[in-house]
Amino acid sequence: MNKLILGGVGVVLVGMGLMSSFYKVNPGEHAIVLTMGRYIGKPITEEGLKFNWPFGIDRVTKVNIAEVRPAVFGFDKATGRPRTTAHRETSQIVTGDLNIASVEWSTQYRVDKAYEYLFKVRSAVETFRDMNEAVMREVVGDRTINEVLTVGRTEIQQEVKEKLQALADQYELGIRLTQVILKDVNPPVSVKQSWNDVNQAQQEKSSMINKAEAEKNMIIPKAKGEAERTIEDARGYAIERENNAQGDADLFKQVFSAYQKAPEVTRKRIYLETIGKVLATQQRDDGKGGFVVEQGPRKIIMDEDAKGMLPLLNLNQGAK
Amino acid sequence: MLKQFTSTFIGIGIFIAAITFFSAVYIVDETKQVFVTQFGDIISGPHNGPGKDEAGLYFRIPFITKVHEFEKRYLEWDGDPNEVTTKDKRFIYIDTYARWRIVDAEMFYKNLQDENSAKLRLNDILDGAARNVVAANDLKEVIRSHQRESIVADDQVLDGESQLVTFEQGRSKLAQLVMEDANKNVPQFGIKLLDFRFKRINYHEDVQKTIFERMISERSRISSRFRSEGAGEAAKILGTQQRELKEITSKAYLEKQQIMGEADAKAVAIYAEAFDQSTEAREFYEFLKTMETMETTLSKEDTLIFSTDSDFFRYLKRSAPTKE
Numbered sequence: 001m002n003k004l005i006l007g008g009v010g011v012v013l014v015g016m017g018l019m020s021s022f023y024k025v026n027p028g029e030h031a032i033v034l035t036m037g038r039y040i041g042k043p044i045t046e047e048g049l050k051f052n053w054p055f056g057i058d059r060v061t062k063v064n065i066a067e068v069r070p071a072v073f074g075f076d077k078a079t080g081r082p083r084t085t086a087h088r089e090t091s092q093i094v095t096g097d098l099n100i101a102s103v104e105w106s107t108q109y110r111v112d113k114a115y116e117y118l119f120k121v122r123s124a125v126e127t128f129r130d131m132n133e134a135v136m137r138e139v140v141g142d143r144t145i146n147e148v149l150t151v152g153r154t155e156i157q158q159e160v161k162e163k164l165q166a167l168a169d170q171y172e173l174g175i176r177l178t179q180v181i182l183k184d185v186n187p188p189v190s191v192k193q194s195w196n197d198v199n200q201a202q203q204e205k206s207s208m209i210n211k212a213e214a215e216k217n218m219i220i221p222k223a224k225g226e227a228e229r230t231i232e233d234a235r236g237y238a239i240e241r242e243n244n245a246q247g248d249a250d251l252f253k254q255v256f257s258a259y260q261k262a263p264e265v266t267r268k269r270i271y272l273e274t275i276g277k278v279l280a281t282q283q284r285d286d287g288k289g290g291f292v293v294e295q296g297p298r299k300i301i302m303d304e305d306a307k308g309m310l311p312l313l314n315l316n317q318g319a320k
Numbered sequence: 321m322l323k324q325f326t327s328t329f330i331g332i333g334i335f336i337a338a339i340t341f342f343s344a345v346y347i348v349d350e351t352k353q354v355f356v357t358q359f360g361d362i363i364s365g366p367h368n369g370p371g372k373d374e375a376g377l378y379f380r381i382p383f384i385t386k387v388h389e390f391e392k393r394y395l396e397w398d399g400d401p402n403e404v405t406t407k408d409k410r411f412i413y414i415d416t417y418a419r420w421r422i423v424d425a426e427m428f429y430k431n432l433q434d435e436n437s438a439k440l441r442l443n444d445i446l447d448g449a450a451r452n453v454v455a456a457n458d459l460k461e462v463i464r465s466h467q468r469e470s471i472v473a474d475d476q477v478l479d480g481e482s483q484l485v486t487f488e489q490g491r492s493k494l495a496q497l498v499m500e501d502a503n504k505n506v507p508q509f510g511i512k513l514l515d516f517r518f519k520r521i522n523y524h525e526d527v528q529k530t531i532f533e534r535m536i537s538e539r540s541r542i543s544s545r546f547r548s549e550g551a552g553e554a555a556k557i558l559g560t561q562q563r564e565l566k567e568i569t570s571k572a573y574l575e576k577q578q579i580m581g582e583a584d585a586k587a588v589a590i591y592a593e594a595f596d597q598s599t600e601a602r603e604f605y606e607f608l609k610t611m612e613t614m615e616t617t618l619s620k621e622d623t624l625i626f627s628t629d630s631d632f633f634r635y636l637k638r639s640a641p642t643k644e
Contacts, residue, residue, distance in 0.1 A: 037347040038376040094463050094521055096470070096484045099535050100528070119350045122393040130398065130417040134517040138491055141463040141521075144470045144484055145535075151471060171394065171419065171515070190532050194539035201543035205550030212554035216561040223565050227572030234576035238583030245587035249594030255608070256601055263600075267607065268631070274611040275632045278618050297622040301633055 020054040028066030030114040034059045043114050063114035068178055071125075073132060074104035075183060092188070093137050099145040100191075104183040107132055107164065109175045116174030124173055131171070135163045145187065149195075153182050343382035350375045353392045353425050358385045366425040368392060390425045391435070394514065397442045403524065404451050408458040411527050415520035416450055418442065418499070420506070420513045427510030441509060446516065449501040453494050458487075462521055465491045491518055 025031045031044040035058050044050060052058035074091025075082045082088050082104065091102045109128070111117045121127055139159045143152050161180040168175050187195045259266045279299060348354045348368045352375075355365030363385065368374040370392065380387065399416040406412060420442065422428045432438045454462055464487045489497075499516040506513055523531055595605040618624070628637045 034350055034375075036375075036377040037349040037352075039350045089520070089522065092522055094459075094523065096464055098459060098463065098531075100523065100531055120393055121396075122351075122391060123396050126398070127394075127396050127419070130396070130517075130519055133519045134417070137518070137520065138465045141491060142466050142468055142484070147470050155471075187535065188532060191535045191539070194536040194543070197543045198539050198546065201546035201550075205546045205553075208550035208554040209557065212557035212561075216557055216564075219561060220564055220568070223568045227568045230572040231575050231579070234579040238579050238586075241580075241583040241587045242590070245590040249590045252594050252601075252605065252608070256604055259604055260600070263604075267604075270608070270611055271631060274614055278614050279624070297618045297620055297624050300623060300625045301628060301636065302625065303628050303637070 017054040020056070021051055022049055023052060023060045023062075024049050025062065028064055029062045030065050032061045032063065032114050032118055034061075039115065039119070061114075061118055063111055063117060065111050065114060068108050068110055070106055070108050071129060071132060072104075072106040073129075073136070074102070080183075090133065093140045095140055095145040095148055096142050097144040097146075100188050101140065101145050101148045102184070102186045102188055103136065103140060103148065104185070105132075105136060105160075106181050106183060107160075107177065108179045108181075109168075109177045111174055112176040113174035116172045118174075120172040120174065124175070127171065128168070128173065128175070131164060131167050135160055135167060139163065149185055149187065153185065157182055340382050344379055346378050346380060346387050348375050348378055349389075351391065351393050352389045353422065354378075354387055354389050355425055355429075356380050356385050356387055362426060366390075369425060370421060370423050388425070388429060390422050390428060392422070394419050394421050395435070397439065397446065399443065399447060399450070399519075401520070401522075402447055402451060404454045406454060406459045406462070407456055410459040411524035412454075412459065412462075413520070413522045413524060414450060414454055414462070414518060415522075416446065416498075416517065417519050418446055418502075418513055418516040420511050422510055423512040424507075424510030427508065429510075431509045438509065438511065442506075442511075445502045445505050446498065446513075449498045450516075450518075453497050453501070457489065457494060460485060460487045461489050462491055462494055462518060494518070 023031065025044055025047045027047050029047070031050065033040050033044060033052060035053065037059075052060055070077070074087055076084075076087065082091060082102075088102070091104050093101050093103050095101050107128075117124055139156050140148055143156070148156065157180045161177055164180065165177045168177065186192060279297065346354075350368075353365075353369045354367050355362050357363065358381065364378075364380060367378060397418040397420055399418070401413045401415045404412055404414055422438075428438070432441060464484075467486060468484065470484050495516050495518055499513050502516065503513050595601060626633050628634065
């Protein structure tokens with residue numbers, strides 16, 4: 001009976017011993033083994049099944065060194081929005097020009113030295129959060145709100161990352177930063193409207209300029225075309241004028257040389273023809289393919305001997 | 321019967337031996353520093369203090385000694401937000417943190433006993449030191465750290481927009497001062513401060529409002545500047561447009577007049593050359609032109625009075641040729 005109990009106890013002890021003698025290191029994990037509370041000198045970095053002393057003589061702590069751990073500031077991780085007063089307080093930062101900006105950011109890191117992470121600093125996560133807030137405020141505190149909101153973002157991310165890493169090294173936190181991401185960076189809520197108005201004013205400015213530019217572009221080329229036209233018209237006039245003059249002149253020369261052969265007769269002929277035309281009732285081209293009948297002037301013919309008739313004629317009748 | 325007693329005694333013996341053994345050994349963990357007291361006096365240790373690598377298995381006298389464990393790792397001190405008025409009369413909250421460590425477990429134990437009282441003591445020391453330093457400086461000294469010029473596109477900057485100003489010491493220097501000041505008071509507790517930093521510096525709610533108002537007025541100044549700049553530049557463009565327009569039309573007019581003038585001059589020359597070749601030609605031209613003009617100037621409205629003496633009606637009276 002006793003032997004049975006002893007045997008049973010022995011089996012249980014051996015079983016427990018065997019079970020606590022092995023542990024598994026997964027990919028991406030480092031194991032820290034403490035033998036009697038003492039660190040054996042280096043982390044177990046290769047994956048697989050490992051042996052250790054049983055019954056709590058060896059104590060194994062495994063740290064995931066592949067996992068990227070996020071720390072978020074000023075907003076809720078689940079909703080992505082600041083929800084509590086604590087979030088708002090975290091994100092509110094006094095800028096270098098003593099204004100206030102609301103800065104939300106997140107930091108990602110990995111544990112790269114498992115021993116330091118576990119044994120150098122007691123509350124590594126809280127410490128890391130405090131460091132984040134201090135460093136972000138230091139960096140933002142050296143910039144104007146304008147810079148923080150516009151051109152400074154990348155630079156801030158970079159500088160925070162460098163400073164945070166340096167501080168983590170100084171504190172022997174055993175972590176490596178992978179990324180610092182500035183999320184929403186805004187002016188405080190009650191100021192935001194005026195900030196947006198600046199953007200709007202800026203757009204209005206360029207639209208006013210564009211509009212003026214457009215009007216100018218519409219008018220100037222047209223004016224240039226019209227100027228060309230004026231000049232071309234003048235050129236046309238010039239050609240016409242010269243040609244007409246030349247034509248008239250040539251005509252005259254020819255008529256004149258013909259006239260010179262029989263001046264007396266020609267002269268009389270032209271005279272009579274002209275008077276005939278003037279006095280005739282004539283048809284004139286109306287320019288539309290038809291004719292307009294025009295009455296010639298009124299004629300009064302008096303004998304050269306019948307002097308003194310003139311006052312009897314009512315000459316005012318036809319005058320305008 | 322006797323055999324049973326014997327085995328019971330052996331059992332009890334083993335039990336007592338085991339208890340004694342486990343009471344006589346203790347483990348000093350990597351994260352702990354330890355000393356052993358006997359009737360209140362330290363008789364062993366401290367073991368595994370800062371800078372020492374002494375973790376492992378230790379022996380002690382069982383039952384009458386006591387093991388005291390203290391944290392060896394860097395510890396955190398997170399201050400509560402403190403209302404402070406800066407030298408330039410700004411009402412702010414400062415929130416700070418520090419890192420510290422138990423460097424002398426014995427003194428720590430004697431003066432503070434545990435971390436809780438250490439935290440309270442640090443509150444007094446650090447908050448006090450921080451208040452003093454912040455109150456003796458302007459706000460910018462707590463905010464700024466490095467002298468630098470802001471980098472912002474020129475069109476974004478307005479005259480009178482708040483800019484980075486120069487400062488004397490800066491945030492890190494002030495934190496340094498706080499730490500130096502505090503470190504004078506903490507060694508007596510077996511503590512060493514390793515770092516002290518300003519975590520948050522925020523305006524007091526009452527001040528915040530004025531800051532917001534200032535920010536708003538600054539922005540609206542910038543907005544109106546953009547708007548008036550836009551109007552100005554648009555007017556400038558339209559002005560240029562007017563000038564170009566006048567330039568174009570007047571140039572065209574000038575050229576037109578020149579071309580026409582030249583043509584007229586040429587025409588005049590051509591006419592002169594033809595009509596002015598001799599007295600006879602001049603006279604003939606006059607005659608022709610008169611005839612031509614007559615054709616176009618007389619209409620039915622006019623009344624012509626002829627005498628039968630005229631060339632045209634000469635034959636109205638008689639048909640005989642005129643005598644020369």
